[in-house]
Structures are given as structure tokens and as C-alpha cells.
Amino acid sequence: ESTINAMNEELPRIQEQVYYGHIDSHTDVLEKLLSENGYVRYNPR
Secondary structure, three states: OHHHHHHHHHHHHHHHHHHOOOOOOOOOHHHHHHHHOOOOOOOOO
């Protein structure tokens, strides 16, 4: 449930970035959101 709540909180931000063309079908959304906030992945690929 907490995961779904977190996703719902980020959804408007993601939709806004899609609208303005900052995110498209080739964008790694997780990487983009983490990099904007200065976070790095805990489990790098």
C-alpha cells in the first residue's frame, strides 16, 4: 500500500514532465527522478 501511495504522489509530476516533453517513451523515469533529486540508485545495474 505504501508503494502505491508513493507512486500516486509522484504521478502528477511525471505527467507534467511528459506534457512538457522532458520524459518520453525512451526515458528511464526512475533514473530521471533520482538524478533530479541528487540521489543515486542503491542497487546499481
